[in-house]
Amino acid sequence: MAQLENFRLKVFRTVAQHLSFRKAAEHLFITQPAVTLQIKALEEDLGVRLFDRRGNQIFLTAQGSRLLRYAKRMEALVAQAEQEIADGEGHLSGELSLGASTTIAQYVLPRLIGAFLLENPRVRLSLQSGNTELVVQLLLDGVIALGLIEGPARHREVRTEPFLEDEMVLIAPASAEMDRLTREDLRSTNLLMREQGSGSRRVIELALGKAGIKTKNFAGVMALDSSEAIKSAVEAGLGVGFVSRWAIAKELELGILKIVEVPGLRVTRSFSLARRTGPMPQGPAGCFRSFAIERVRALSSGLKRNGRPGGSGR
Structure with a gap:
């Protein structure tokens, strides 16, 4: 058209x-x-x-x-x-403008987008990624029609709905002797986290607080701007770090990194679809919303079974 x-x-x-x-x-x-x-x-x-x-x-x-x-x-x-003209022809077409938090953009969206565009080849996609605060601002500015975020929107003009459960896990090098970290161990361990403004960081700090743990209990705290940076730093022996289970599936399978438990601590969160308040999005954005909610169920079950999103556990 x-x-x-x-x-x-x-x-x-x-x-x-x-x-x-x-x-x-x-x-x-x-x-x-x-x-x-x-x-x-x-x-x-x-x-x-x-x-x-x-x-x-x-x-x-x-x-x-x-x-x-x-x-x-x-x-x-x-x-x-x-969109209305295309609907009359029986084809979904038009612009799909998405914004996604970093973890979702890197580890969840590629499979969703690939499958969606395969079914709807006339849709034109634009995607912007960043931390949760940035994605919310893009929504407010009208730059994107739909956001996929890792933390709360915290704005009255933005509505969110959970679409996927996630767990943040603490990782260490596979060669590390520890499989558990006690409260005493924290004092000699550096913690690697996402930057301020990241939805991941807010969730982790809240969970630590509920468990009676403060970031100052660690030997030191280093802020990094992506899960990939955290994984690389952990692999290099700079400390332990929290990442999404979605982000660590490959390294677990290859035996590069491992999950470390902290007694009494479990960090879970919901990935959410975010939109401006008002009517539900129509056209490509509305169709992608429904598609994502339905499709992530299969991806999530595959991750739980095999440690890889939608994988077959090779």
């Missing part, structure tokens, strides 16, 4: 999202001068400045902010129109 959206508005919306002509050009696969030309033409048509330039940075003007609100509404209306 042909693109119905006004291209100048699409360029404007992309520049406003990134606050960068260069990044907008990269996102749209056009040259930076072409972006500048489109914005200049739009400003001339409207008779107002849409961006202020201060040094190497650009900012939306008051008029630009007003236009952005309408541009987002128009984008949603165009997507709805495309």
Whole structure:
């Protein structure tokens, strides 16, 4: 189906999202001068400045902010129109804009997205990942239609619904002698955790608190920005770290890392689908929501049986 959206508005919306002509050009696969030309033409048509330039940075003007609100509404209306027309033809099509917390984006989403796009090849996917706070902000800004997050949204304009249970496990090198960590052991052990703002970190700190354990009970605490970084640091002998069981399946099977127990401590959480308050998403976002809820049941049961998501336990 042909693109119905006004291209100048699409360029404007992309520049406003990134606050960068260069990044907008990269996102749209056009040259930076072409972006500048489109914005200049739009400003001339409207008779107002849409961006202020201060040094190497650009900012939306008051008029630009007003236009952005309408541009987002128009984008949603165009997507709805495309979807309703496609539904009449019996095909699901249109834009699916997702945001996902890092662990979900790395270890859960690839299988879901692959299967969904195989069934719906006319859907165009865009995915942004980051910690929970970033994904929630993308929802609030209208950049994504649906988020998949690891922690609570903590915003009244965002609704969440659990779709997958997860367990955070404490890992150590496979060569380590310990299989359990006592309260006394913590004092000589470094703890590796995700950064502040991560849903994983909030869940871990809450569980530790309920078990009567504080991060200051450990010899030291190191903040890292991804599960992969934590696994690498643990493998290098820098300490023990918490990661999702989804993130450790491969290393457990290969005998690189192992799970260490702490008496009285179990860290569980729910992965949640997040959306703006209001009507349930329609079109590709609504279909993907239903698809994800149904499909993760099979993935989760495979992980529990074999230690690998949906695997066969080779």
